[in-house]
Amino acid sequence: MPKIVELGERPYVALRGKVAMDGIGAFADRMGEVIGWLAAKEIAPNDAPFFKYDVVDMEAGLVLEIGFPVDDLHSGEGEIVTGVLPAGRYATVSHHGHPDGLMEATRDLLAWAEEQGLEWDADGAHWTARLEIYRSDPREVPDMNDWDTDLQFKLKD
Template sequence: MAEIVELGERPYVALRGKVAMGGIPAFADRLRDVVDWLAAREIAPNDAPFFKYDVVDMEAGLVLEIGFPVDDLHSGEGEIVTGVLPAGRYATATHHGHPDGLMAATRDLLAWAEEKGLEWDAYGDRWTARLEIYRSDPREVPDLNDWDTDLQFKLKD
């Protein structure tokens, strides 16, 4: 069930790229680049990994960041970027099941917000913070059908 939550600022480190819809799995495999970058600097993630959809354009491609929240703001280098997920109100929902079901879960969250008359913090296809947070560790939950993924989409203040 969808709900609205208030979240504080969250610094993060991520890999940024432009990706076609079909290229998301290959891009996701590069999360290891972020893990290695953090480890080399002795920076520990403080929560689960996420996908941040900065631009959602099904035809031209997606601009994505995959990364981790961390305690403090850092400086990125190369393809590694840093930033802060903004504080504010977020529409949230949890999807239990294979990541293939996330498109339907996203449609449901978007429809729920529309029914409630909520406005996204977005400008056209550019989003301030549209997140998929992967709560299940594949080493502990190898069956993708048992994964839990939180959707967190920032609402206009």
Template sequence: MPEIVELGERPYVALRGTVPMDGIAAFADRLREVIDWLAAREIAPNDAPFFKYDVVDMDRGLTMEIGFPVDDVHSGEGEIVTGVLPAGRYVTATHHGHPDGLLGATRDLLAWGDEQGVAWDADGDIWAARLEVYRSDPREVPDMDDWVTDLQFKLKG
């Protein structure tokens, strides 16, 4: 069941790109570039990796970032970007299962929000913070059907 929580600011380092809906998996495979960039600078992630959906346009593609929260704000370079996930109220829900089920979990979360009358922090297809946080480490949980993923969608105000 979704819940509303208060989250603080979270600096992050990520790889940014625009991908078609069927290109998310290939883009996700590039997370290693972020890991290598962080390692080369001796910067440690402080939480699980995330996908951040900045623009969600089912026809033209997704503008998204894949990365990690870190302790401090850094400067990116090339395709590596940095930023701060904004503080505020978020609707959160946990998905247990294969990432293929996240489309349905997202649809259910958005429908719940509509039923509850929440106001998403979004302007049309552009979102302030719409995240999938991947809690399962593939080295420890190799079966994707056993993965745990948190959805975190920022609310207005």
């Protein structure tokens, strides 16, 4: 069941790109670039990796970031970007199962928020913070059907 949580600011480091809907998997495979950049800078993530959907346009494509929260704000370079996930109220729900089920989980969360009369912190297709947080480490949980993922979508203040 979805719920509303209050979250503080969270600095992060990520790889940013424009991705077609059918290119999300290939973009996700580039997570190693973020891990390598963090390791080279001796920066440790402080939580699970995430996908941040900045623009969600099913026809024109997505603007997507894949990255990790970190303790302090840093400067990016090249395709590596840095930023801060804003503090505020987030609608959140947990999904257990293959990431293929996240589209349905997202639909359900969007419908729940509409039923509750909640407003997203978004301007059309542009979102302030729409996150999929991957709680399962593939090295420890190799079967994607056993993965745990949290959706966190920022609500309008």
